[in-house]
Amino acid sequence: NAGVTQTPKFQVLKTGQSMTLQCAQDMNHEYMSWYRQDPGMGLRLIHYSVGAGITDQGEVPNGYNVSRSTTEDFPLRLLSAAPSQTSVYFCASSWGVADTQYFGPGTRLTVL
Amino acid sequence: GESVGLHLPTLSVQEGDNSIINCAYSNSASDYFIWYKQESGKGPQFIIDIRSNMDKRQGQRVTVLLNKTVKHLSLQIAATQPGDSAVYFCAENLSGGTSYGKLTFGQGTILTVHP
Secondary structure, three states: OEEEEEEEEEEEOOOOOOEEEEEOOOOOOEEEEEEOOOOOOEEEEEEEEEEEEEEEEOOOOEEEEOOOOOOOOOOOEEEOOOOHHOOOEEEEEEEOOOOOOOEOEEEEEOOO | OOOOOOOEEEEHHHOOOOOOEEEEEOOOOEEEEEEEEEOOOOOOOOEEEEOOOOEEEOOOEEEEEEEOOOOEEEEEEEOOOOOHHHEEEEEEEEOOHHHHEEEEEEEOOEEEEOO
């Protein structure tokens, strides 16, 4: 199993551009989530999904959209990038919401 | 509990010593707790977890202690090795109610192990 994979590893955007961060898992996990990690801080939950077709907001959802059309994929869309969205983004998955979450390697995003 | 800032708590130990990393969690209703290890440039890696119906759980070289009275969690690492150097995060989860599915992370502690 590849586990949780994320692409791209690095990305630089200009303010106002849009892009999609990809996340996929091959463990047949129902629960997937997106976090952002800023320097000196823990991870903050952006959006999560408890199964295909179901998504909900986390702690910091503004400026981000998600969809879950399949069990395997959970893309995160930045609608109009802002410098405040410069961060490292992690995707995670687990069997259920109260189970251990496994993280991908992260995407480092810089917005100029 | 969590504090906002750029300076993480740090712990420096000698190789072979035991390490204790502490975490104060915020929600008294949280019922599932996890410790993660994050090495530079990588995603968080699961170490050990504990549910609120327990106060101690042991793994390989690691022990997690939970004190629900004071909302405190600790991670003990025995015979710390240089490979244990990383940032350690505690996380709390509430498996029911309006916080369903929302894992909340602490700020993290930097552990440095000197050979």
